[in-house]
Amino acid sequence: MTNIAVLGFGTVGGGVVELIDANQDAIRKRLPEGLYVKYILDIRKFPDSPYGGRVVDDINRILEDPEVSVICETMGGIEPAFSFTKSALEHGISVCTSNKELVAARGTQLMEIARAHGASYLFEASVGGGIPILRPLRDSLAQEEITGITGILNGTTNYILTKMDQEDASFDDVLKDAQAKGYAERNPEADIEGKDACRKIAILSSIVSGKSVRYEDIPCEGISEITKADHAFAKLAGCRIRLLGTYRKSGEAVFARIAPYLVPEDHPLYSVSGVFNGILIHGNMVDDVMFYGQGAGRYPTASAVVSDVMTLAAADGKCVSTEWSEEKLTLTNAEREKNTFFVRLPDSRLDAAKQLFGDTIVKTLGSLGGETGLILGPMTEEVFGTVIQALPEAAYLRML
Numbered sequence: 493m494t495n496i497a498v499l500g501f502g503t504v505g506g507g508v509v510e511l512i513d514a515n516q517d518a519i520r521k522r523l524p525e526g527l528y529v530k531y532i533l534d535i536r537k538f539p540d541s542p543y544g545g546r547v548v549d550d551i552n553r554i555l556e557d558p559e560v561s562v563i564c565e566t567m568g569g570i571e572p573a574f575s576f577t578k579s580a581l582e583h584g585i586s587v588c589t590s591n592k593e594l595v596a597a598r599g600t601q602l603m604e605i606a607r608a609h610g611a612s613y614l615f616e617a618s619v620g621g622g623i624p625i626l627r628p629l630r631d632s633l634a635q636e637e638i639t640g641i642t643g644i645l646n647g648t649t650n651y652i653l654t655k656m657d658q659e660d661a662s663f664d665d666v667l668k669d670a671q672a673k674g675y676a677e678r679n680p681e682a683d684i685e686g687k688d689a690c691r692k693i694a695i696l697s698s699i700v701s702g703k704s705v706r707y708e709d710i711p712c713e714g715i716s717e718i719t720k721a722d723h724a725f726a727k728l729a730g731c732r733i734r735l736l737g738t739y740r741k742s743g744e745a746v747f748a749r750i751a752p753y754l755v756p757e758d759h760p761l762y763s764v765s766g767v768f769n770g771i772l773i774h775g776n777m778v779d780d781v782m783f784y785g786q787g788a789g790r791y792p793t794a795s796a797v798v799s800d801v802m803t804l805a806a807a808d809g810k811c812v813s814t815e816w817s818e819e820k821l822t823l824t825n826a827e828r829e830k831n832t833f834f835v836r837l838p839d840s841r842l843d844a845a846k847q848l849f850g851d852t853i854v855k856t857l858g859s860l861g862g863e864t865g866l867i868l869g870p871m872t873e874e875v876f877g878t879v880i881q882a883l884p885e886a887a888y889l890r891m892l
């Protein structure tokens with residue numbers, strides 16, 4: 493029996509404990525000795541839970557028990573998750589986690605500590621919830637030069653954008669509905685301003701580049717400025733609006749960005765709706781590979797955590813793999829990135845827009861509610877940013 497400890501008996505931690513019980517038969521097909529949750533660390537007591545007798549409130553009980561081979565950190569946040577993870581790794585105990593905030597902020601350091609102590613720090617659940625994405629990138633696609641990642645990486649914002657589109661509803665109304673249903677946090681900033689997705693594209697960029705990508709260096713825009721008019725014009729253009737995390741490698745230039753985009757209907761991500769996530773990987777030999785599934789939730793996320801536990805248990809807790817080096821990846825100045833753009837502006841400014849954008853206007857979408865929509869051919873962010881300043885009444889989005 494492989495004994496594990498779960499830090500935090502919340503949504504994901506509770507899911508891990510239940511999953512290990514419910515799927516013990518499936519687990520034993522791959523891991524004949526089975527998995528057992530010996531400890532659950534939480535400051536709360538759970539007298540009514542069948543697992544209440546395994547709850548402890550002192551991390552040292554776990555660290556000092558030589559029978560514990562793997563720890564699952566499902567607490568979330570930076571502290572005390574960082575200190576507990578660091579101590580566990582320093583004791584030579586491997587840790588797996590769903591905590592993308594900690595991975596994005598301190599993952600490089602924790603992997604280094606793990607390596608120095610012959611342990612591992614794995615985080616499949618930190619990106620895409622239940623979707624297997626990090627291990628396929630590391631293993632199945634290890635032979636590829638990954639030149640592009642385009643991902644819907646946040647379920648909350650995808651739910652909001654989908655609802656706005658389907659019900660012709662405002663951002664504020666749909667956000668309130670999402671909060672009432674428990675999809676959006678009471679403080680939704682990390683989701684709606686793109687920070688959660690930004691951490692995830694930083695983790696993916698680090699894995700495919702093999703170097704450390706700081707999420708703070710990635711240009712990040714959220715969805716709080718998206719209006720009903722944007723959705724109406726997107727429909728006219730045969731598109732849907734989606735918050736995308738992008739990574740592009742072209743020669744030596746590497747760009748990453750989080751922003752809302754118009755996604756055309758022939759693109760695989762067009763159909764990824766509601767709380768689902770979708771991640772399109774482009775390899776130089778394999779071409780496009782698409783990953784789709786539940787990007788959040790108790791059991792999907794727990795499933796990804798337990799997949800790491802199984803990997804570690806099969807390797808006796810010591811599957812030493814460093815996902816990326818401490819060397820920092822220098823992202824190319826985002827102003828040099830080329831994009832196509834959708835612009836909407838008052839009908840009265842159409843002539844001015846035609847003069848300013850000239851031949852770069854590839855399509856006029858017509859007029860809706862006193863505004864005209866335009867599609868512009870590819871140009872650098874720098875050129876677009878300079879020209880659009882002359883049209884302060886205009887709103888714009890990038891297009892795939």
Ligand code: HSE
Nearest residue numbers: 645646647648787788
């Ligand atoms: N808040 C995140 C989302 C949870 O909505 O996708 C999963 O990381």
